Amino acid sequence: MKKNATIKDIARAANVSPTAVSMALNSRTGVSDATRQRIQAIAREMDYQPNYFAQSLISRKSHSIGLIVTSISDPFYPELALGVEEVVIERGYSTILCNTKRSLEIERHVLDMLRSKNVDGVILATATRDDPHIQPLLDMRFPFVLVNRVITEFPAARKVNYVIMDSYSGAYEAGKHLYRLGHERIAIIAGSLQTSTGTERINGTLQALKDSGLDYDRSFLVECGFEREAAYQESLRLLDQNPPPSAFFAHDDNMVLGVREAVLERGLRIPEDIALVGYDNIQTTALSGIDLTTITAKQYEMGALGAKILLDIIEDTTRNMINQITLETELIIRKSCGYHLQGYCR
Amino acid sequence: MKKNATIKDIARAANVSPTAVSMALNSRTGVSDATRQRIQAIAREMDYQPNYFAQSLISRKSHSIGLIVTSISDPFYPELALGVEEVVIERGYSTILCNTKRSLEIERHVLDMLRSKNVDGVILATATRDDPHIQPLLDMRFPFVLVNRVITEFPAARKVNYVIMDSYSGAYEAGKHLYRLGHERIAIIAGSLQTSTGTERINGTLQALKDSGLDYDRSFLVECGFEREAAYQESLRLLDQNPPPSAFFAHDDNMVLGVREAVLERGLRIPEDIALVGYDNIQTTALSGIDLTTITAKQYEMGALGAKILLDIIEDTTRNMINQITLETELIIRKSCGYHLQGYCR
DNA sequence: TTTTTAGACTAAATCGTTTAAGTTTTGATG
DNA sequence: CATCAAAACTTAAACGATTTAGTCTAAAAA
Numbered sequence: 001m002k003k004n005a006t007i008k009d010i011a012r013a014a015n016v017s018p019t020a021v022s023m024a025l026n027s028r029t030g031v032s033d034a035t036r037q038r039i040q041a042i043a044r045e046m047d048y049q050p051n052y053f054a055q056s057l058i059s060r061k062s063h064s065i066g067l068i069v070t071s072i073s074d075p076f077y078p079e080l081a082l083g084v085e086e087v088v089i090e091r092g093y094s095t096i097l098c099n100t101k102r103s104l105e106i107e108r109h110v111l112d113m114l115r116s117k118n119v120d121g122v123i124l125a126t127a128t129r130d131d132p133h134i135q136p137l138l139d140m141r142f143p144f145v146l147v148n149r150v151i152t153e154f155p156a157a158r159k160v161n162y163v164i165m166d167s168y169s170g171a172y173e174a175g176k177h178l179y180r181l182g183h184e185r186i187a188i189i190a191g192s193l194q195t196s197t198g199t200e201r202i203n204g205t206l207q208a209l210k211d212s213g214l215d216y217d218r219s220f221l222v223e224c225g226f227e228r229e230a231a232y233q234e235s236l237r238l239l240d241q242n243p244p245p246s247a248f249f250a251h252d253d254n255m256v257l258g259v260r261e262a263v264l265e266r267g268l269r270i271p272e273d274i275a276l277v278g279y280d281n282i283q284t285t286a287l288s289g290i291d292l293t294t295i296t297a298k299q300y301e302m303g304a305l306g307a308k309i310l311l312d313i314i315e316d317t318t319r320n321m322i323n324q325i326t327l328e329t330e331l332i333i334r335k336s337c338g339y340h341l342q343g344y345c346r
Numbered sequence: 347m348k349k350n351a352t353i354k355d356i357a358r359a360a361n362v363s364p365t366a367v368s369m370a371l372n373s374r375t376g377v378s379d380a381t382r383q384r385i386q387a388i389a390r391e392m393d394y395q396p397n398y399f400a401q402s403l404i405s406r407k408s409h410s411i412g413l414i415v416t417s418i419s420d421p422f423y424p425e426l427a428l429g430v431e432e433v434v435i436e437r438g439y440s441t442i443l444c445n446t447k448r449s450l451e452i453e454r455h456v457l458d459m460l461r462s463k464n465v466d467g468v469i470l471a472t473a474t475r476d477d478p479h480i481q482p483l484l485d486m487r488f489p490f491v492l493v494n495r496v497i498t499e500f501p502a503a504r505k506v507n508y509v510i511m512d513s514y515s516g517a518y519e520a521g522k523h524l525y526r527l528g529h530e531r532i533a534i535i536a537g538s539l540q541t542s543t544g545t546e547r548i549n550g551t552l553q554a555l556k557d558s559g560l561d562y563d564r565s566f567l568v569e570c571g572f573e574r575e576a577a578y579q580e581s582l583r584l585l586d587q588n589p590p591p592s593a594f595f596a597h598d599d600n601m602v603l604g605v606r607e608a609v610l611e612r613g614l615r616i617p618e619d620i621a622l623v624g625y626d627n628i629q630t631t632a633l634s635g636i637d638l639t640t641i642t643a644k645q646y647e648m649g650a651l652g653a654k655i656l657l658d659i660i661e662d663t664t665r666n667m668i669n670q671i672t673l674e675t676e677l678i679i680r681k682s683c684g685y686h687l688q689g690y691c692r
Numbered sequence: 693t694t695t696t697t698a699g700a701c702t703a704a705a706t707c708g709t710t711t712a713a714g715t716t717t718t719g720a721t722g
Numbered sequence: 723c724a725t726c727a728a729a730a731c732t733t734a735a736a737c738g739a740t741t742t743a744g745t746c747t748a749a750a751a752a
Contacts, residue, residue, distance in 0.1 A: 020732080023731090030729080
């Protein structure tokens with residue numbers, strides 16, 4: 001790597017002081033138009049690139065943010081990451097991507113790394129309900145925004161900025177939907193009880209069934225940690241029970257695809273024998289032959305909005321407000337729930 | 347954000363010079379064990395974090411690399427990004443993710459941005475065959491590795507480090523496979539002729555058919571730029587021709603899913619009426635009911651290996667060798683080609 | 693006892709930029 | 723023509739670390 005020209009080199013070439021060069025290149029007043037143009041020409045000539053480290057050392061800004069997800073290979077996250085990245089780059093920042101593999105320890109490690117690299121802020125998509133890393137971030141007034149999942153422990157829960165979906169309502173709607181289609185034995189393939197999305201989705205569905213006058217059999221609720229393989233295994237187990245569930249509500253689409261494989265493997269038809277509802281509306285669910293009924297998660301919007309809020313926090317140190325945004329969900333009815341065959345029966 | 351303790355603060359507290367502190371914390375000789383421990387204790391006490399900008403200003407290293415993809419929401423890239431990120435973080439670096447949306451101009455912009463942020467190197471997954479941004483990178487001896495796609499223009503092509511799949515062989519095998527299944531009217535839903543993967547995959551298939559004694563009708567070859575929507579539209583058009591193709595080979599799985607939708611929309615069966623072969627072996631292709639025959643692309647391996655090579659280049663300035671790695675492909679035979687129904691007929 | 697030398701430590705320069713605090717030049721005003 | 727303010731420009735001090743070139747002390751060697 002060839003060494004870049006510095007402001008001093010330009011100053012020497014233009015026969016002015018480094019200060020003059022700095023002022024000229026940053027379009028600040030203090031130099032005449034004539035010298036400004038002369039300096040700019042020389043800078044261009046020398047292919048001058050300001051040294052970012054030196055600038056950052058003074059400004060204490062890195063113009064980069066961290067994005068923490070469990071794994072970018074989980075189909076939930078790419079759209080979210082895209083939303084973040086597009087907003088961020090638009091405003092002159094860049095995005096450092098980190099995967100935690102659902103490990104709290106890696107999350108801590110990654111947060112430390114990001115802070116030591118002086119990122120200006122972090123978008124955390126992996127927060128658990130009692131995430132121990134949130135309060136320290138608040139204490140040191142480090143800018144961050146939670147997306148998709150929130151911390152539910154007080155007092156931190158009241159203080160954090162977040163953008164989430166209304167998981168409770170989404171799950172409520174899913175529960176009502178399955179009930180009105182006639183289902184009473186509804187398996188809930190739950191995400192993680194450690195996450196707000198997991199518990200909200202459980203509570204939403206349970207409430208819907210309760211409101212419908214249904215007594216829920218808790219043995220139909222299994223925690224699968226948002227992992228496809230676990231969902232697959234647990235589904236096989238549930239299908240072998242007597243009586244088996246007549247419907248499955250999985251807390252994300254990745255898991256519902258695991259459920260689907262299990263159902264098909266047992267030679268059962270979807271939706272005639274088993275109804276399926278997923279969550280997130282990832283691309284795959286819309287394919288013919290998959291046709292999964294699911295709930296929108298607006299990954300892109302969460303990412304983009306989270307990024308916007310984070311950058312606003314970073315750039316506007318005066319304002320002191322807490323942004324807590326909940327986006328509305330929508331039930332996307334496709335074929336896997338059987339609605340197209342019969343409509344609601346109650 | 348509270349201001350961090352600096353080396354000077356520690357020096358003052360420990361009643362030594364900043365130099366001593368620096369030496370103590372970097373386990374360099376020059377301080378006695380006693381003072382070293384005293385200094386380290388004070389540093390811990392003050393929760394000292396070295397200022398990354400100041401360190402980088404001297405070392406000229408940012409310990410971060412750029413990863414450039416067309417769009418992280420394209421299902422091809424998440425696994426690749428994961429491979430990069432896992433290797434990179436393991437070695438104490440971090441990954442800045444950038445999307446070009448297939449625009450050369452954005453690619454240039456993003457490269458400029460990354461260089462101005464002093465990333466130590468770049469993994470470029472978006473190179474076109476005559477990418478104008480490669481030669482300048484070579485000229486300034488900027489560390490970078492191409493993955494998945496390479497530049498084919500000389501002399502740059504001989505000088506770049508890359509990790510790619512053997513697209514030609516993969517496509518050759520796909521062509522042979524379809525031929526031996528009895529197909530003669532094989533539509534090629536090509537990626538982009540601007541990319542090495544696109545042209546290699548065309549050439550591979552054409553050679554396979556030529557070797558089989560088949561005269562290929564070029565009107566069955568359409569360029570769809572690795573876009574699902576284009577693949578869908580072009581497939582509809584081809585299916586409406588007389589005679590229509592009996593098989594489609596799409597240059598990535600995202601496009602083959604578009605083809606699949608078109609075929610189903612026309613009321614045709616897969617594979618009985620139309621055989622399908624894709625490329626990349628993305629997760630979706632393995633689902634029951636999708637069952638696409640496809641070709642492995644080893645996204646994770648390409649990413650991981652590319653990252654490893656890049657970091658080796660960055661850290662070892664003495665060595666001066668060019669790494670050009672081609673990974674072998676494998677045909678994954680599932681149901682969409684019809685092999686399971688009849689086997690090869692020639 | 694004197695000389696040598698290794699070890700412990702420090703002062704000051706450096707990395708490349710910005711910025712606060714001057715100084716000089718220019719041109720307008722009375 | 724003297725006066726003064728604004729404009730143009732410079733000097734020097736940051737930012738927070740590392741590094742080079744010392745200095746000083748104490749123990750070992752002569």
